Structures are given as C-alpha cells and as structure tokens.
Amino acid sequence: MLFNSLQFAIFFPIVVGGYFLLSQRWRVPWLLAASCLFYMAFIPSYILILLVTILIDYFAGIYIERMEGHGRKTLLWVSILSTCTVLFIFKYYGFFVGSFVSVVQLLGWNLPRPVLSIILPIGLSFHTFQSLSYVIEVYRGNQRAERNFLVYATYVMFFPQLVAGPIERPQNLLHQFRDWHEFSYVNVTAGLKRMAWGFFKKLVVADRLALYVNDVYTYPRAYNGLQLTIATVFFAYQIYCDFSGYSDIAIGAAQVLGFRLMENFRTPYYSLSTSEFWRRWHISLSTWFKDYVYVPLGGSRVRKNRHIFNLLVTFGVSGLWHGANWTYVIWGLLNGFYLVFGWLTKEWRDRLFALFGLQEDTRIRKVIMLASTVVLTCFAWIVFRARNIGDAAYVFTHLGSGWNFHQIATEQFLLRQMPVAIASILVLEIGQLWGRAVSVPNLIQKLPLPARWTLYASLVMTVVMFGIYKKTQFIYFQF
Amino acid sequence: MLLQKSARSGQLLSPKTYSAVMERQYAVSDELELAPVDGSVDPDQVQHRFSGVLRLACFFGMILVLFFLMNAMITSGLRRTKTSAFGSWNQVMEGKVNADIVVVGSSRASVQYDPRTIEAVTGHSAYNLGINGTQTDMQVAFFKAYLEHNRKPHTVLFNLDAFAFVTSHEVFNPAQYMPYLYDRALYDALRKINPEIWKSRYLPLYGYVVEDMNYTWVHGIEAFFGHSPAEDYFLGFNPRYRSWSSDFERYQAANPKKVSFDIEPAGVADVEDLIQVCKKNGIDLIFIYSPEYKQMQMMTSNRAEIFDHFRKFTEQYNIPMWDYSDWPHDSDTSFFYNSQHLNATGAAAFSLDVADRLRQYLTAQ
Numbered sequence: 001m002l003f004n005s006l007q008f009a010i011f012f013p014i015v016v017g018g019y020f021l022l023s024q025r026w027r028v029p030w031l032l033a034a035s036c037l038f039y040m041a042f043i044p045s046y047i048l049i050l051l052v053t054i055l056i057d058y059f060a061g062i063y064i065e066r067m068e069g070h071g072r073k074t075l076l077w078v079s080i081l082s083t084c085t086v087l088f089i090f091k092y093y094g095f096f097v098g099s100f101v102s103v104v105q106l107l108g109w110n111l112p113r114p115v116l117s118i119i120l121p122i123g124l125s126f127h128t129f130q131s132l133s134y135v136i137e138v139y140r141g142n143q144r145a146e147r148n149f150l151v152y153a154t155y156v157m158f159f160p161q162l163v164a165g166p167i168e169r170p171q172n173l174l175h176q177f178r179d180w181h182e183f184s185y186v187n188v189t190a191g192l193k194r195m196a197w198g199f200f201k202k203l204v205v206a207d208r209l210a211l212y213v214n215d216v217y218t219y220p221r222a223y224n225g226l227q228l229t230i231a232t233v234f235f236a237y238q239i240y241c242d243f244s245g246y247s248d249i250a251i252g253a254a255q256v257l258g259f260r261l262m263e264n265f266r267t268p269y270y271s272l273s274t275s276e277f278w279r280r281w282h283i284s285l286s287t288w289f290k291d292y293v294y295v296p297l298g299g300s301r302v303r304k305n306r307h308i309f310n311l312l313v314t315f316g317v318s319g320l321w322h323g324a325n326w327t328y329v330i331w332g333l334l335n336g337f338y339l340v341f342g343w344l345t346k347e348w349r350d351r352l353f354a355l356f357g358l359q360e361d362t363r364i365r366k367v368i369m370l371a372s373t374v375v376l377t378c379f380a381w382i383v384f385r386a387r388n389i390g391d392a393a394y395v396f397t398h399l400g401s402g403w404n405f406h407q408i409a410t411e412q413f414l415l416r417q418m419p420v421a422i423a424s425i426l427v428l429e430i431g432q433l434w435g436r437a438v439s440v441p442n443l444i445q446k447l448p449l450p451a452r453w454t455l456y457a458s459l460v461m462t463v464v465m466f467g468i469y470k471k472t473q474f475i476y477f478q479f
Numbered sequence: 480m481l482l483q484k485s486a487r488s489g490q491l492l493s494p495k496t497y498s499a500v501m502e503r504q505y506a507v508s509d510e511l512e513l514a515p516v517d518g519s520v521d522p523d524q525v526q527h528r529f530s531g532v533l534r535l536a537c538f539f540g541m542i543l544v545l546f547f548l549m550n551a552m553i554t555s556g557l558r559r560t561k562t563s564a565f566g567s568w569n570q571v572m573e574g575k576v577n578a579d580i581v582v583v584g585s586s587r588a589s590v591q592y593d594p595r596t597i598e599a600v601t602g603h604s605a606y607n608l609g610i611n612g613t614q615t616d617m618q619v620a621f622f623k624a625y626l627e628h629n630r631k632p633h634t635v636l637f638n639l640d641a642f643a644f645v646t647s648h649e650v651f652n653p654a655q656y657m658p659y660l661y662d663r664a665l666y667d668a669l670r671k672i673n674p675e676i677w678k679s680r681y682l683p684l685y686g687y688v689v690e691d692m693n694y695t696w697v698h699g700i701e702a703f704f705g706h707s708p709a710e711d712y713f714l715g716f717n718p719r720y721r722s723w724s725s726d727f728e729r730y731q732a733a734n735p736k737k738v739s740f741d742i743e744p745a746g747v748a749d750v751e752d753l754i755q756v757c758k759k760n761g762i763d764l765i766f767i768y769s770p771e772y773k774q775m776q777m778m779t780s781n782r783a784e785i786f787d788h789f790r791k792f793t794e795q796y797n798i799p800m801w802d803y804s805d806w807p808h809d810s811d812t813s814f815f816y817n818s819q820h821l822n823a824t825g826a827a828a829f830s831l832d833v834a835d836r837l838r839q840y841l842t843a844q
Contacts, residue, residue: 006678185531416694453538460542461549465696469689 001041020183038159046121057131061138061145076139095324123163134170143170160253166264166284181258191255198248203467206241209234215410226403272369274338312336331384550683553699557658560702562710574628578606584638586611593830594714600834607715612651615749620668639768644746647672654691718823721816737780770806775818
C-alpha cells in the first residue's frame with residue numbers, strides 16, 4: 001500500500017482508531033494484522049518471504065541467547081547467511097550471474113545467459129537489515145531475545161517503516177510494542193503535521209520533479225546540456241524529498257500511534273563535507289553500515305591503507321545495497337573515494353584556506369565547502385540515476401554543452417510546471433532554514449486557534465491542490 | 480559485561496548503547512521539531528481524550544467541507560466560463576448551440592473545420608464538436624450529449640481518422656469532462672474507459688487534482704471570480720497558428736518501418752453506433768476523411784484495410800464519403816503543423832473546400 005494512495009487514507013484512520021480502542025493485549029495483534037494487510041497490498045504472496053526471514057531470526061535470537069561459546073557465533077553466522085541468502089536470491093542472483101556470464105563471454109566462452117525473472121519484494125533490503133540488526137544485537141548482548149513471536153513479527157513488519165525504513169534497532173523500537181500508548185492529542189497532531197510535511201515533500205516536490213528527471217534520464221541523448229543539468233539538480237531534490245518525505249510520513253504515522261522512530265535525515269544538503277553529508281543522509285542506513293560493517297572491519301583505528309580499504313568496502317557494499325546494478329556500486333565507491341580524498345587532503349586544504357585568510361568558522365569558507373559538497377553529491381547522483389554506465393558517462397560529458405534556453409520543457413514536464421516546481425523548492429528550503437533557526441511547531445502553537453487551523457488547512461490544501469498523483473512509488477521501495 | 484536497565488522496558492543495555500538509545504530517543508529533527516512522545520507539552524490544555532478526538536474530528540470535518548466548497552467553486556467556475564474550450568463545452572451542455580450542421584470528431588475535427596466558413600457558404604448554422612485526444616467512443620458520447628441538450632441537426636459531418644476503429648484506453652485530459660459528469664452519455668462512456676471515474680464524480684477534488692495535471696482547477700477558480708481565458712474557440716473550432724514542427728521527422732525516425740492502426744471490433748461498433756444514432760434521429764450523416772500529410776499516408780501500412788471498413792459502412796448505409804487523401808496541398812508543410820493536423824492556413828483552405836462541397840450537396844438534396 002502506498003502512503004500516497006486512497007487506500008492508505010482509509011486504512012490509516014481505521015488502524016489508529018482501532019489501536020486506541022483496543023486493550024493492550026490486542027494492540028500488537030492488531031498492528032501485526034494491519035502491517036500484513038499493508039504489505040500484502042503490493043504482492044500478497046511475498047509475505048511468505050518475510051515470514052521466512054522473521055522465523056529464521058526469531059529462533060536464531062532465542063538460541064543465540066541461550067547458547068554459550070563458539071556455538072553462538074556459528075548460529076549467528078547461520079542466521080546472517082540464511083537471511084542474506086533470501087536477499088541474494090531475490091535481489092542479486094540475476095545481477096551476479098549476469099555479470100559472471102558477461103565476463104566469461106568476454107573471455108571467449110559461449111555461455112548462455114540464464115533467464116530468471118523475479119520481482120523484487122518491496123522493501124526487502126530494509127526489513128532484512130532490521131532483522132539482521134536484531135540478531136547481531138542479541139549476539140552482542142545489547143538486546144534480550146524476544147520470546148513473544150507476535151511482538152517480534154510486529155517489530156520487523158511495523159507498517160510505517162516496513163518498506164522503506166527508517167531501519168530501526170531493536171533497542172529503540174522493540175520495547176515500544178510492550179509500552180502502553182495513551183491517546184495523546186499532542187502526539188497525534190504532531191504526528192499528523194509531520195506526515196503533512198512529508199506528503200508535501202513527496203507529492204508536491206518529488207513527484208513533480210520526477211516528471212522532468214524521468215524524461216531526461218530515460219533518453220539523455222535527446223536532451224541538451226541545460227536540460228541535463230536541470231534534470232541532475234532536480235534529481236538531487238527529488239531523491240531527497242522522496243525519501244525524506246517517506247521518512248517523515250513513516251515517523252509521523254508511528255508518532256500518531258505513540259511510537260518513536262529514529263530520525264533519518266537532517267537537512268543533508270547543508271553539509272560542509274561528504275563525511276558530514278553521510279552523517280545526515282539516510283542516517284539509519286549509514287549508522288547500520290558503520291555499526292555492522294565499518295567498525296567490525298577495524299574502522300579508523302587501523303593503519304592508513306587498511307582505513308582506506310575499510311571505507312571503500314563499506315561504501316561499495318552500501319552502493320550494492322541500493323540496487324543490483326554496477327551504477328550503484330560505482331556510486332557507492334565514488335562516495336567512498338570522496339571521503340578518502342577528503343581525509344587525505346584535509347591538511348593541504350586547511351593550509352590553502354589559511355593562505356587566503358579563511359579560517360574554519362568564516363562564512364566564505366563555509367559557502368565554498370557547502371557548494372563543493374553539493375556539486376560532488378550531484379555528480380554522484382548522476383551515476384546513481386543513470387540507467388547504465390554509458391548513459392552516466394554521456395550525462396557527465398554533455399552537462400556543459402549545447403545549452404539552449406528556448407528548449408527547457410520535456411514531454412511530460414511542460415513549462416507551466418516550472419514555476420510550481422521552483423516555488424515548491426523555495427518553500428522547502430525556506431521551511432528547512434526556518435526550522436533550523438526556530439522551533440516551527442512551538443511558534444505555531446503560540447498562535448490563536450483560528451490562525452493555527454487556517455495555517456494547517458492551508459498546508460493540507462496546498463499539498464492536495466499542487467500534488468502530483470501519478471501512482472508513483474517511493475524511489476527507495478525498490479531497494 | 481556491565482549492563483544497565485532500560486528505563487522503559489527493563490531490558491538490559493550496555494552503558495554505551497543505553498546512552499545512544501537515550502540520545503536517539505530525544506533527538507529532534509533539524510527540519511521539524513516535534514513534541515516529546517510522552518505528550519508532556521499540552522498548550523491547549525487538552526486533557527481529555529474525548530475533547531482531543533472531537534477537536535481532530537472538527538479539523539478534518541472542516542477540511543472535508545473545504546474540499547466540497549473548493550470542488551463546487553471550480554465546477555461552477557468552469558461551467559460559467561464563456562470562452563475557450565470550456566466556453567464551447569458550456570454552449571453545448573446548456574443547449575445554446577442548436578446548429579443545423581455539426582462536425583463530430585477528434586482534434587483533427589476541432590482544428591480543421593471552421594463553422595464560420597461553413598455558415599457563410601451554405602447559409603446554415605454550424606458547430607464543431609471535435610474534442611482533442613478522443614477516439615470514436617468519446618466522440619459519439621459527446622454527440623449524444625449534444626443531442627440531449629440541443630435541437631437535433633439535419634447534417635452531421637463525421638471526421639474520419641486512421642485510428643477511427645481504435646478504442647480509448649485512457650481518458651485524455653480528463654479534467655475537460657469533470658464539470659459535466661452528470662451527463663449520462665458522457666459518464667457511461669468515460670466509465671467504460673476508466674471504471675474508476677466514479678471517484679472523480681463522487682470524491683471532491685479528485686477529478687481536478689488527482690486525474691489532471693494541467694491545473695484546470697486554477698482556470699475554474701479564475702472563472703468563478705469572473706475571469707475567462709482569451710477566446711481561441713470559434714463555434715467549437717480551434718485554429719492553430721503554428722508552423723510545421725519536427726514531430727513527424729522524429730516519429731519517422733522512431734518508426735523506420737511502417738505503422739499500422741488496430742481495427743478493434745469495439746471500435747467498429749462505435750462507428751456503427753454513431754450511424755444508428757443518426758439514423759434513429761433522421762440526421763443526414765457524411766463521412767469525411769480530412770487531409771493528412773502525404774508521407775504519413777504512405778507510412779500507414781493498413782490504410783487500405785481501414786478504408787475498406789469505411790467503404791463497407793458507406794455502402795451498407797448509403798452514406799456519402801468525401802475522401803481528401805489526395806488533397807492538392809497534402810505534401811505542403813506550410814498547410815500543416817504536424818502529419819495529422821492542418822494549421823490555421825490549411826484549415827481555412829480545407830474548410831472552404833468542404834463548405835463548397837457541402838453547399839452543392841445540400842442544394843442537390
């Protein structure tokens with residue numbers, strides 16, 4: 001079920017109403033049933049895959065806690081490998097076999113290309129990672145194994161964050177299913193406001209920009225440099241608004257029910273370096289990779305070469321997590337390279353800035369750093385969004401050529417969309433800048449009720465009237 | 480390992496994890512700061528669950544009322560529009576046309592037949608019912624709506640297309656129908672194409688914001704406050720002052736082999752339906768295959784087959800068919816803006832040809 005669908009508009013109030021009317025005993029089964037329904041709205045039979053993952057890690061958690069010595073580690077690895085096998089079959093089998101066959105064919109052997117057409121279950125990477133984090137935390141002794149199967153299943157399947165995160169940790173979410181959540185007007189309204197902001201990002205900004213981006217990136221060779229540049233900048237906003245919009249809706253929906261999910265974005269495009277960007281972008285995934293890949297590899301407390309290796313491996317795997325395509329791997333590695341380069345050249349850059357009298361806290365230096373981070377991120381997005389490496393190379397090499405200001409529109413994105421697109425980006429930026437300076441909800445709370453309601457109603461009407469409703473899925477669903 | 484109890488769940492956590500959890504628990508977004516989850520801040524003193532629910536119900540009730548009001552405002556505005564496409568639709572739906580001769584067809588009808596020329600040459604009132612992006616099914620539905628609200632014409636000029644036997648697979652520019660979904664013929668035809676059209680009829684704003692991406696609702700609000708768009712429809716005729724675009728060359732490049740148009744049984748039935756409606760109402764029907772760019776004609780692989788079907792109808796029902804496939808200007812790009820549509824210059828020349836032929840035909844009748 002999509003958040004931006006009529007079904008969800010009916011589903012959500014029923015689930016919330018039912019949840020607060022039920023006694024504590026029935027709340028978890030109610031949430032689990034709702035989550036199953038939510039997931040089954042996509043492809044019903046795929047819930048069985050989810051069930052397999054849940055069963056594996058549920059029992060693994062219990063036995064890991066019970067066992068001692070080497071057996072625990074073996075069981076942990078069995079659990080990790082089993083869960084990852086499911087992910088591999090559905091997400092990466094075709095990619096790896098296809099890549100292997102291509103290499104073999106390059107060597108001159110004639111190997112037939114196997115045909116295996118499987119639709120990737122929605123959000124598989126997200127709930128797989130959430131499930132893995134549970135088993136690992138139980139193994140590390142940071143989390144007690146959950147004995148109640150329904151609670152554990154609801155933890156993996158909790159519908160607000162089931163298909164696109166935030167990827168929760170058991171310490172943060174699991175216990176909340178046992179807590180009593182009293183109906184709180186403040187919580188409900190705060191959650192609804194957060195959802196409204198998320199819908200604005202998704203429907204008004206992301207889906208409108210998607211019209212342009214999809215046209216250009218489907219056949220980049222048909223567009224001039226200006227259109228390629230606009231599409232790349234638009235994609236940077238699209239993916240941010242799409243994904244952070246989803247996270248806002250998920251966090252807001254959970255908050256309406258009384259749950260607290262972790263933050264996933266902190267205005268990442270205001271970062272002054274790539275490493276800061278990754279501390280503010282898709283935080284639940286970045287910290288997952290940090291905790292379960294980067295640190296176990298040795299992190300930064302190793303020799304220089306090993307540290308570089310650790311960074312590149314973490315980002316390479318992170319790229320592969322996003323999709324079974326070499327473009328994602330290259331995107332990940334490119335980000336890893338940015339980090340390594342930034343780390344290696346930090347002293348040199350500091351000296352260069354000092355030469356011009358630009359100390360760390362000077363505004364000009366911050367602007368330069370912010371702009372260079374945005375540009376580097378946009379370059380990386382080109383590889384991420386392109387259908388293949390050839391298209392990405394084409395976009396890279398043609399960004400600056402053949403600019404034609406009379407040819408900006410595309411087939412789906414007519415020029416009349418442009419003012420709305422630009423206005424929506426401005427509203428987004430103003431909202432974010434304002435939100436950094438003051439507490440917007442607190443400010444609004446001080447207004448008299450009629451003014452407050454007028455403001456909220458205006459936001460709802462803006463989203464409704466200016467939204468794009470082309471039944472587009474959230475970008476991160478495919479991961 | 481030194482473990483610490485979680486304040487909420489009583490689960491054992493390491494100090495590092497515990498502090499991380501607490502930090503996360505009370506972290507706030509840079510974008511929107513939220514109230515703490517325990518609901519400790521309550522500026523409006525909403526103590527009771529009931530009063531909270533009531534307040535939420537009031538707010539969403541207000542939003543719902545706003546939806547209905549806005550929907551009514553847009554629909555009313557569009558129905559009040561005096562000019563352009565909606566002005567033309569309103570003339571038809573308010574029964575103000577009552578022409579002797581009407582043109583039925585797609586955009587090829589809408590941009591190519593000038594009723595003013597037909598009126599001047601034949602001395603009979605005329606109106607153009609061509610609608611952009613429609614197949615025969617919607618064209619017939621609109622004609623039925625016309626008959627429902629207007630005096631029946633004595634002659635119908637049905638503009639034929641190579642795609643005349645292809646049925647609609649989606650509703651093109653759905654917003655143009657929104658103010659008129661009360662009309663049975665239109666609604667039934669739309670429901671056949673899109674079974675979910677009921678949402679546009681019964682859910683406020685759905686048709687204007689979910690189904691439409693042209694901001695038709697903005698025109699509706701403007702019109703509600705008395706602002707009508709500039710006039711570009713003349714008795715339903717929408718001349719296009721455009722010169723030849725490179726669309727056709729791109730189309731040719733994209734389709735190096737010839738193209739063909741389906742002959743669907745349902746599409747054939749739609750043409751038959753139009754014939755029956757005319758027959759039942761005693762209306763004289765004329766088939767006209769209006770000019771088409773010569774190279775496009777040559778690109779259509781099953782053109783002969785499509786014309787065979789047209790001829791079957793003309794022979795069976797004794798319908799005159801005026802075929803402009805060999806129009807003298809059909810290779811002259813200064814008369815077209817793309818392979819299917821004449822520009823204003825072409826439309827003026829063609830309308831004169833048709834009007835003259837129609838005058839002779841009516842005189843002979």
